[in-house]
Amino acid sequence: MIQVIADSLSLGSVYVLFALGLSLSWSVLNLLNLAYGAQFMLGAYFAYVIGSHVDWPLLVVLPAVMLIVAATSVVTDVLVFRRLRTMAGTPVESELSMLVASIGLAAVAVTLVQHQTQGESKFVPRSVFQVKTLSFGDKLHLTNMQLIMLIVTVLLTIALAVAVKWTRFGRAMRGVAVDPATCELLGVNSNRLFSTTIAISGALAGLAGVLLAIHLNYVDSTMGDPLLTKAFAIIIIGGVGSILGAAVGGYLLAFAEVVIVAYGPANYRDAIAFVVILVVLLLRPSGLFARQRWERA
């Protein structure tokens, strides 16, 4: 049982990192970014590319990959999403067109990587990170990667929560999420803020991609797709834009999955996320931890 808890804590960490970025761009930009799974995959892929060319350690590779993925997301924001935000008349229209554009972008990224890897699955070279198993007594075995995933996630989640709650940037971000026009009048550069948000979300996706790729020893062009459903479930549990909610949701989902793999029909692990989405949406559509939110007409 203690092993199950430890495994779900480490797996859940990656889920939390991944879901946080998606939740952030949804709450601030009204963007359901379906290219997010592709960004996760790009993170893993760039770690593989960097690792197979130079002998950099994880401590260098991680920031490099996060920077690259963040840069790609800023480019897509400037070229595509910014235009779509201003072009469409109604919020519903712009949500739909951004959603569709993100599907197109995902197809582009996935096909490119698929071609580069000839459809084979790769792995991040050992020179980047050497996975070792640490044993704590007889009952508990963890890899050093699992520990890193847990620590990185806890630190980053707290940092993000603090930033959103107490900094000037965080206040502006929450303000823009509610009413960009008024924030502009108050001197917030909303376009820059949107780009920053999307960069942070991209960096989180890339980070999660590298960590999970090393943990599972596996890089593949379609590795982001299953995670997307999981992130949906996590956001639904936690409520859009809630950092604490995403953390709780991520660990809960991971726990449920680890339990079903350990004791139940393991094949149905990917269906849990869907069941969660359905049940929560039916019983409590605003999420388990959502604050009161009123609709703007």
Place this chain on the structure above:
Amino acid sequence: MFQYFSDNEVLIQQTLVYVLLAISLQVVLRCGVVSLASIGFYTLGSYASAILVKHDWPPVLILPLVVLASGLVGYGFGKPLARLRGLYLAMATLAFDLVIPVLLINGGDLTGGALGIYAIPLAITTGSLFVIVVVVILAVSQIERGWMGRASLALRSDENLARSMGVRVTRERYLAFAISAALGGLAGALSAMLFRAVSPGNGGFALITLGLTMAIVGGRDSWVGAVIGAYLVTWVPEWLRFVGPYRALVFGLVLVVVILFFPDGLLGAVRRLFARSRRKPAPATRSEREAVPV
């Protein structure tokens, strides 16, 4: 002429099936309801029809059955989903699309696991497929022109306004859901009968990209757009053979470019061009029409 048909029969069948799939997405998108559920119903319909055909059921029975069943399930789905708006709805229906392959892989002998079902007897001719598509298009074009079409346009622009004008918003939503699901199921059932194999890999993300490309590139405001979209998606890879491995990439790029520069789709772009060349004031584009100061 006959030679041409027999040479390209598979492509023609493919186009016709895709027309149905594209229309099934348009029906909901037109009401401003971002539901992708019909992709899931396509996959479900294809499996249902594959299994029934293998059990020697006559297609005349299978098709109405699949349409009715998907329509009813879609209507039932509409009940809980009608409370969801915008992105929540998109997400829930997307999750529905993505979970179906998982369930099918785990379906045991009934669904054939990861391999799917193959060697399905050919159960329908191109002629009857054509008739079905024409009937659907006629029905949909009547809906578009009629009261429901105007109601769904109102619904898309402003839900509260539509409600105040006497549009029964919730009922319209259920109906759109049910029609979309029924058409998705029908397209899936036909595809299994024509192409004689179904596999869980056919559903999921690739099909969503494909379906949305078809529904949007042509123009989502009319069934003509669906026909254009389905035609392009099927035939362009044939004309540009070198595209082959980059098919999905090209679709993705086209999708982004069209969304950015032709929000009304190719049909809308052509219409505007015509209006301009006749030196009449161009009909307002969607963005102009809705850019009313609030």
